Amino acid sequence: MGNIKTLADIAFSDYVTPGVPASGVKWPPKSEIRKIFDAIDQSNDVISFAEYSPKGNDVDYDDDAFDNFMNAVEGSGRRGYIPPGLYRLGELPAVRSGGQVQLFGAGPITSILRPAWTSASTSRGAVTLQTSFCAGSMLGDFGVIAQAGSSGGCAISLLGHASAGAPDRSYLRNMWLTRSPGANHWSGYTLNLDGSARTGFGLRDCDFEGLSVFGGAAGACLAKSLVGSNMGIHCFQAGGVSGRLSLAGVSGTVTQGVNVRAGALAGISLDWVTHSIIDAGVVFGDIERSDNNQGDIVRYGICTGNINLNGGSFPANGDTQVQWLGNGRIQQTFIASLGTNFSAVSLPVPLKARPPQCIITPHSSGGMISPFYDYSGSNGDVVNVAASVACNASITVIGELVTP
Incomplete structure (x- = not known):
């Protein structure tokens, strides 16, 4: 979009012709004037990453600019805008725990964060939100694509805290989370949604829509101790590693009341999950469940792998159900x-x-x-x-x- 002064300079520039003295004033077309008012309208509630002078060229590191940008966005009540570009990050950014974060870009294949770090962490990513101070955060319309040579961490992480709550009611939409060819795997799951540290409550009332997630070392997406949430997601393999969706929990903080809608999943695993529904068009992999589930429904059109319910046996009444959907038998x-x-x-x-x-x-x-x-x-x-x-x-x- 550009800042207001830049757009005004373009619209109301003097006539300048090489070799000819400037004469008269340019009468700007209305389309250029409208751009100025668009910038004024957005400037009221938007903080642009461009204000912190990132390079965005996929060569230079933008860690300092991104940290300063996120410091300004966190808890400000204003939206952070990531302009088109490839923003390389050489270190894991700080965990955000002090305020709501609203972050959006120009599109998941246009505004891209490029992790190039080496880390053993499985729970920290390019954006990590933790504690109830981050409740109501919104992330969308940008991608996280690990750079070749990077390893570890995850793309996006929402975490519960033992004493300070979790980023409940968070909203993720229209995101592409993957890695470049030649990049090492994320340490755990590419998308890490883990409320288990918040005993008895978990991560609650979230809404995820339009997410395309490619696998990490453990799988594509972990939804652990997630409660009362909707997930519109597609999970795929990447570089031969698992692309499964894992719904999990722990004793006392199970995943429950989750509704998953997916066109494609590269496998499904269930452990400590109750009263949840997974609808998948195609499952490119196995469907697995442990003993610790009850009242779940998995519906799909095609499964290319095996189905292992309760270690290989069919579940008792009230436990996981598997249904086949489609025209005909x-x-x-x-x-x-x-x-x-x-x-x-x-x-x-x-x-x-x-x-x-x-x-x-x-x-x-x-x-x-x-x-x-x-x-x-x-x-x-x-x-x-x-x-x-x-x-x-x-x-x-x-x-x-x-x-x-």
Whole structure:
């Protein structure tokens, strides 16, 4: 946009022709005059990164300019604007814990922060917000793309604090978080949302929309102890590392009430998650869950990997449900889906298939075992599976598979 004086100088410049003395005053076109008023309007509530003289050329380091810029934005009630450019950062910026941060750019592939640091941290990024003083922060319309040769840290991090709350009600939108070819991996997750330090409360009431996140050493996105929040996100692999979305928690501070909407996810893992929904068009990887989940729903159109529920067994009533969405019937095969060598004489595994078509192929080192299955009786569509000796089994279900 440019500052007001610069735009006015352009609009109201004198006529100057090489070799000819200046004569008369230029009558500016209305389009140039309107730019001045646009700048006046924005100057009332915007702090531009350009005011701190960054180079933005992807060669020189802009650490000092960025720190000064963030110092001015934090807690000011004004929006920080990142103009188009490639802003290289050689060190992890300071954690922001003293006030709300509103930061926006000209677009996620136009205004780009370029980490070029080396760090073992998994929880600090180009922008790190912590404590309730940062509640209501808004970040959007810029990208974080790690420079070749960088390693460690993460792109964006929202953290809970043991005694000072968390940046609740924060809003992230239209962001591209990844790394350049040749850059080493982020130490943990590219996008780190971790409220677990705030025991009993977590990170709450946040809204994330239009996020494209490419994987770090542990995965693309960690949402840990996240409560009552919406996530519009796509997670991808990068350089052969995991691009999964991990929803997690800890005992006493679980992730709950989270609604995830994704066109594509490179894997899903659930641990200490309750009463949450994940809708994904395509899962390019595995869907995994631990014992510590209840009342969750995972819906997807296509899964290219395996589904491992509760260490390989189907969950009990009220636990994680897996549903297949799409036009017509979807067929999905579980590999070793009945778990690690169950040996009970009678082990009922409730499956509800609509229509109830189920093919069970048992496997055992002692040879093929023939379990029984029953579509009738008081259980209706429930399939009861039992084996007399230890065995694993593969199950192919045609239709929609849910716990009854």
